[in-house]
Amino acid sequence: MTVPSPTTEPAPAPAGTGTDADANAAAPLRTAPDRRERALRWRASWRRRETLAAYGFLSPWIFGFVVLTAGPMIATLWLSFTSYDGISEPQNVGFENYRQLFEDPSVAKSLMNTLVFTALRVPLSMAAALAMAMLLLRVGRATGFFRTLFYLPVMTPSVAVGILFLLLFNGNVGLINTVLGFVGIDGPSWTTDGDWIKPGLVLTSLWSVGSTVIIYLAALKNVPQDLYEAAEIDGVSRWQAFVHVTLPQISGALFFTLIVNTIASLQTFTEAYTAFFGSANAQTYSNDAALFYVVHLFQQAFQYMHLGYASALAWVLFLVILVITLIQARFSKRFIYYEGDER
Amino acid sequence: MAAPPGRTRRRTPPERTDRRSRPRLRSGRPTGPRSGRFRAARPAVAAAAALLGLLPLTACGGVSVADNRSGTFTTMGFGLGDAIATSRIDDARKALAPRGMDLQINEGAFDEQQFLSAVAAGDPPDVVNMDRSLIGGYAARGALLPLTDCLRKEHIDLGDYQRSAIAEATLDGAVYGMPDSFDSRILLMDASLLKKAGHDATDSDVDTSDWKQLRKLNLELKQQKGNKLTRLGFDPKIPEFFPMWARANGGSLISDDGRTAKLNSPRVVEALEMTSGLIRAQGGWGKFKALRDSFDQFGKANQFTKHQVGAYPMEDWYVAVLGDTSPQVQLGSGYIKDRKGKPVNYVSGTGWAVPKGSRHPEEACTFIKTMTSTRAWVKAAEAKAKDVRGRDAVYTGDYTGNLEADKIIESKVWKPSGNKAFDKATRQLYDIQAEGFAIPANAAGSEFKQAWQDACNRVLSGEQTPRQALDQAQREAQSALDIADQGRK
Numbered sequence: 001m002t003v004p005s006p007t008t009e010p011a012p013a014p015a016g017t018g019t020d021a022d023a024n025a026a027a028p029l030r031t032a033p034d035r036r037e038r039a040l041r042w043r044a045s046w047r048r049r050e051t052l053a054a055y056g057f058l059s060p061w062i063f064g065f066v067v068l069t070a071g072p073m074i075a076t077l078w079l080s081f082t083s084y085d086g087i088s089e090p091q092n093v094g095f096e097n098y099r100q101l102f103e104d105p106s107v108a109k110s111l112m113n114t115l116v117f118t119a120l121r122v123p124l125s126m127a128a129a130l131a132m133a134m135l136l137l138r139v140g141r142a143t144g145f146f147r148t149l150f151y152l153p154v155m156t157p158s159v160a161v162g163i164l165f166l167l168l169f170n171g172n173v174g175l176i177n178t179v180l181g182f183v184g185i186d187g188p189s190w191t192t193d194g195d196w197i198k199p200g201l202v203l204t205s206l207w208s209v210g211s212t213v214i215i216y217l218a219a220l221k222n223v224p225q226d227l228y229e230a231a232e233i234d235g236v237s238r239w240q241a242f243v244h245v246t247l248p249q250i251s252g253a254l255f256f257t258l259i260v261n262t263i264a265s266l267q268t269f270t271e272a273y274t275a276f277f278g279s280a281n282a283q284t285y286s287n288d289a290a291l292f293y294v295v296h297l298f299q300q301a302f303q304y305m306h307l308g309y310a311s312a313l314a315w316v317l318f319l320v321i322l323v324i325t326l327i328q329a330r331f332s333k334r335f336i337y338y339e340g341d342e343r
Numbered sequence: 344m345a346a347p348p349g350r351t352r353r354r355t356p357p358e359r360t361d362r363r364s365r366p367r368l369r370s371g372r373p374t375g376p377r378s379g380r381f382r383a384a385r386p387a388v389a390a391a392a393a394l395l396g397l398l399p400l401t402a403c404g405g406v407s408v409a410d411n412r413s414g415t416f417t418t419m420g421f422g423l424g425d426a427i428a429t430s431r432i433d434d435a436r437k438a439l440a441p442r443g444m445d446l447q448i449n450e451g452a453f454d455e456q457q458f459l460s461a462v463a464a465g466d467p468p469d470v471v472n473m474d475r476s477l478i479g480g481y482a483a484r485g486a487l488l489p490l491t492d493c494l495r496k497e498h499i500d501l502g503d504y505q506r507s508a509i510a511e512a513t514l515d516g517a518v519y520g521m522p523d524s525f526d527s528r529i530l531l532m533d534a535s536l537l538k539k540a541g542h543d544a545t546d547s548d549v550d551t552s553d554w555k556q557l558r559k560l561n562l563e564l565k566q567q568k569g570n571k572l573t574r575l576g577f578d579p580k581i582p583e584f585f586p587m588w589a590r591a592n593g594g595s596l597i598s599d600d601g602r603t604a605k606l607n608s609p610r611v612v613e614a615l616e617m618t619s620g621l622i623r624a625q626g627g628w629g630k631f632k633a634l635r636d637s638f639d640q641f642g643k644a645n646q647f648t649k650h651q652v653g654a655y656p657m658e659d660w661y662v663a664v665l666g667d668t669s670p671q672v673q674l675g676s677g678y679i680k681d682r683k684g685k686p687v688n689y690v691s692g693t694g695w696a697v698p699k700g701s702r703h704p705e706e707a708c709t710f711i712k713t714m715t716s717t718r719a720w721v722k723a724a725e726a727k728a729k730d731v732r733g734r735d736a737v738y739t740g741d742y743t744g745n746l747e748a749d750k751i752i753e754s755k756v757w758k759p760s761g762n763k764a765f766d767k768a769t770r771q772l773y774d775i776q777a778e779g780f781a782i783p784a785n786a787a788g789s790e791f792k793q794a795w796q797d798a799c800n801r802v803l804s805g806e807q808t809p810r811q812a813l814d815q816a817q818r819e820a821q822s823a824l825d826i827a828d829q830g831r832k
Binding site: 085174186189191192193194279283286288289299302303304 | 793
């Protein structure tokens with residue numbers, strides 16, 4: 001949170017915008033008494049009960065952010081330059097952990113697994129969620145019931161979903177292959193064949209697509225009906241209306257879910273860990289195809305006690321996510337429509 | 344997500360109160376403007392204060408296994424699942440009582456993350472029960488205390504315990520854990536299936552020393568319906584029993600001093616080629632494991648009652664499970680044999696250790712001595728035998744790691760049940776204990792274990808050949824050992 005400082009000079013406004021230019025012109029006219037007055041107002045605001053209450057309510061978040069997010073982040077940045085096993089004192093090793101990252105074949109393997117999983121999961125989950133949201137839009141009165149029904153799986157603990165994966169996708173007696181068998185398809189070994197583990201986990205992840213459905217449903221409800229009516233008068237097909245009216249109108253929601261789902265997929269952990277690495281038995285039968293980046297990070301930190309190295313892994317993942325998000329933001333700009341945009 | 348600005352409800356400004364309408368205190372003194380504001384803001388401040396007060400409780404949501412009360416003694420990694428556990432815990436409780444200790448059992452399997460977090464935070468349990476194969480790794484990192492003083496003070500003679508179990512928990516000459524179980528491997532067979540195939544259910548017919556014959560029998564016993572595997576012929580139980588096959592072939596995964604990995608030695612590679620070949624011959628790992636995962640292992644519809652597996656090596660506890668759930672099965676048992684025909688017994692189990700930072704190390708020593716004592720084991724076995732027999736199930740003995748206790752349990756607590764198959768299996772389990780071997784303790788602990796297990800999995804999933812997988816595992820394991828050994832003498 002940024003609190004205006006009494007000594008802060010007004011920021012220069014971009015040239016060419018009439019009102020801002022006026023404000024800019026007025027800025028030099030501000031006198032010392034103005035600044036003093038603002039400072040006094042700011043100080044006085046602290047005596048107001050609304051300000052105190054506001055900060056009181058904000059304090060859990062501020063405390064949580066500083067203690068549970070910012071603090072640990074700074075600590076891991078420091079630890080990433082040390083050799084630390086959680087028991088002995090950390091020892092400075094410079095960039096050694098980062099150098100080792102490039103030599104560790106499991107890093108490349110787990111990063112590739114994570115990227116493939118993300119590339120499969122994000123578009124599939126967005127498409128599935130959009131399809132479900134559009135169906136929900138058509139069920140009329142029962143929307144509320146189905147909306148709750150679709151959202152319920154989100155409440156299922158991820159650990160349970162990991163176990164569910166093993167049960168549903170068992171190649172011999174699993175429900176998926178049994179159903180496939182009814183239509184004459186000999187289903188693959190989802191839980192043991194390296195080529196099928198990631199697609200299986202992606203399909204399992206659709207179980208919790210409900211939150212994205214809710215976002216799309218809200219966005220779809222906000223699309224002005226007159227646009228569809230105008231399109232109908234123009235004689236466009238349903239598909240054309242979807243492409244040229246619906247998608248642009250909900251592009252903001254699509255972009256938001258693209259970013260959020262991408263970050264979540266890059267950080268995927270629980271389901272794969274539960275199914276393949278979580279117990280002594282699962283570890284015995286672990287499969288490299290399910291070794292996602294965060295799983296590898298977790299193993300290094302809490303199974304092998306390489307906390308310094310794991311911190312370096314965490315920071316690299318942070319940077320990878322940052323770069324991917326920035327790229328998405330950069331390339332998505334031209335496709336996003338926000339109400340009130342001049343474009 | 345923030346609500347759109349247009350949709351936020353505007354707050355109506357609070358009504359001003361003039362001097363006359365200001366509330367009065369009981370004393371009759373009017374409250375000033377400041378106290379009036381406080382009154383109005385009180386719910387908000389109280390809510391914020393409550394939230395702040397709750398934060399430390401909710402934010403630090405980790406499980407604390409230690410107990411700051413000086414009179415509480417805590418454990419980790421131990422469950423009270425049966426009479427064997429509850430009876431011994433009762434004894435330990437009594438042993439600690441004169442010292443003013445209240446025993447608190449944090450039930451559940453050993454969790455590495457929980458343990459490490461607790462040690463790192465200086466908040467460990469007083470005593471911990473973990474897989475003995477992990478003890479070397481934790482000892483090398485200084486997370487466990489050597490039991491040298493404890494053994495001396497409590498007059499514990501290591502000669503009273505299974506040598507291989509003690510060796511598994513010994514690093515650089517210091518013992519870090521005392522055995523709490525001793526799991527042997529035995530060959531289990533579905534006698535009815537073997538009979539149908541024209542064989543006897545003996546280790547002469549299912550001869551693990553003759554690999555050619557084993558391959559042939561494997562194909563005879565396996566069953567397939569269409570494209571679906573419906574019965575395993577012979578299950579070599581890899582990756583978990585891979586050290587046993589390496590040993591049976593005259594190899595070893597690591598040097599006796601626990602410093603040099605030998606994962607890609609020719610005999611180890613050959614063992615992986617043979618065992619993975621047995622699985623490949625049954626349609627590959629996918630089908631094989633899918634069928635194995637579908638077994639109702641602990642239920643009445645287990646793989647023996649449903650004839651889903653011909654023969655396989657298994658831990659001793661499964662004989663007890665079968666004796667409990669399905670004593671009517673036609674069970675065959677025998678020894679796993681090396682290439683020369685000599686019995687091989689790969690043993691494992693858990694052990695009690697004292698974490699660094701334990702608040703009550705002396706009491707921990709008393710606890711460990713009591714839990715692993717002959718008296719406690721025999722008493723517990725008697726309680727368990729009574730319980731099992733009361734359910735009309737077959738009691739198949741207990742295997743403790745304590746030599747004297749095992750002798751007494753075998754000769755006095757266990758009695759032939761009349762079920763020849765189970766009685767034979769029990770006798771064999773007692774006889775095979777002397778042949779027990781374990782992977783020597785090493786400083787890399789779970790990293791070493793994971794290296795050879797991953798190699799097996801890469802071969803089973805078709806990703807690599809046995810040679811490639813074990814070459815990679817050798818590099819990984821040796822690197823982990825070298826790093827872990829840096830601080831050792």
